[in-house]
Amino acid sequence: MEKYIKQLVQDIQNAHRQLTKEETDKAETFEQHIEEVERFIAGEEDLIQQSFGYHCRLNKEQFPPPSRLTVEQMNKVCNAFEKLLFTWNTHADFPVGLPIEMAYETLVSILDRKFITPTSGFVGLEFCDYEPRECRFKEHCTCKELFAEMEEEERQIEIQVQHLLKLLEAALNKMLLGTSFSAMHRLSLEDPNPIGELQIIAEWLDIPIDDFPSKNKLSDKQLEALCDALLAFWHPEDDMHIWLAAVNPSTRYRGLVEFLKTKVWCTNKGKIILPPVDPEVLKNIKSPLDNLNLRDTLDFSEDDFQDDLPF
Numbered sequence: 001m002e003k004y005i006k007q008l009v010q011d012i013q014n015a016h017r018q019l020t021k022e023e024t025d026k027a028e029t030f031e032q033h034i035e036e037v038e039r040f041i042a043g044e045e046d047l048i049q050q051s052f053g054y055h056c057r058l059n060k061e062q063f064p065p066p067s068r069l070t071v072e073q074m075n076k077v078c079n080a081f082e083k084l085l086f087t088w089n090t091h092a093d094f095p096v097g098l099p100i101e102m103a104y105e106t107l108v109s110i111l112d113r114k115f116i117t118p119t120s121g122f123v124g125l126e127f128c129d130y131e132p133r134e135c136r137f138k139e140h141c142t143c144k145e146l147f148a149e150m151e152e153e154e155r156q157i158e159i160q161v162q163h164l165l166k167l168l169e170a171a172l173n174k175m176l177l178g179t180s181f182s183a184m185h186r187l188s189l190e191d192p193n194p195i196g197e198l199q200i201i202a203e204w205l206d207i208p209i210d211d212f213p214s215k216n217k218l219s220d221k222q223l224e225a226l227c228d229a230l231l232a233f234w235h236p237e238d239d240m241h242i243w244l245a246a247v248n249p250s251t252r253y254r255g256l257v258e259f260l261k262t263k264v265w266c267t268n269k270g271k272i273i274l275p276p277v278d279p280e281v282l283k284n285i286k287s288p289l290d291n292l293n294l295r296d297t298l299d300f301s302e303d304d305f306q307d308d309l310p311f
């Protein structure tokens with residue numbers, strides 16, 4: 001068997017891809033790389049019509065079953081096969097610590113697999129379908145750890161959201177009865193400034209502004225719950241409330257959280273006072289409703305507002 005393995009390793013080495021000078025020159029151009037990427041994304045069938053074994057002129061029948069090989073022999077074949085893949089701009093993605101028998105069988109199975117063999121860039125071959133119970137790597141499958149991490153992150157986000165909802169409810173009760181952000185008073189330039197330092201609204205309401213998760217980490221239900229809790233600080237007939245209720249949830253959430261960063265004075269009676277603004281500047285501040293095309297519909301995309309918030 002040792003003599004056969006030596007010949008097999010030589011056959012694998014003979015199967016290395018040898019690009020012509022023309023192919024090498026094309027592979028080195030940025031345009032060629034982009035063209036191959038676009039074709040790969042588009043899934044053009046002419047790129048993946050044949051198996052890898054067809055391209056490298058090897059077949060599975062040349063490889064003895066693991067039961068007939070020693071660990072050393074399987075290591076020799078696997079090392080040679082990985083070098084072969086490298087010449088075809090391909091690499092195999094295995095879990096760390098995978099037994100050599102599994103690695104050997106998986107590498108040999110690549111010969112029947114159809115995939116793009118680029119002349120620039122690299123293709124990574126995965127063998128896990130992210131179904132731990134059906135994974136060919138069995139107890140060595142690492143997607144179980146990935147799922148566990150994702151589930152733990154989702155659990156922590158849910159705890160964070162529930163905590164924020166409780167804080168927002170307490171903050172709403174802290175405000176003066178019958179008032180809302182809609183009843184904020186803005187000082188004129190002639191008015192004396194209140195005693196004390198300006199602070200962002202979130203600090204006054206004891207809301208940890210940095211604890212609001214990114215909207216990308218929130219489920220639709222969590223995003224809706226936080227938006228509803230934040231909207232409760234606005235009078236339903238206020239322009240700001242109408243605007244926020246009209247835009248998509250992502251824009252609504254961002255707008256509501258950003259408003260909590262507004263610097264204000266807050267009296268011990270729950271009154272919120274905005275710093276003075278030059279009257280000429282105020283003339284150019286439009287109602288947030290000016291951003292909406294109310295003649296059509298109140299279902300707008302985030303692009304309609306060009307990332308401009310109305311405050």
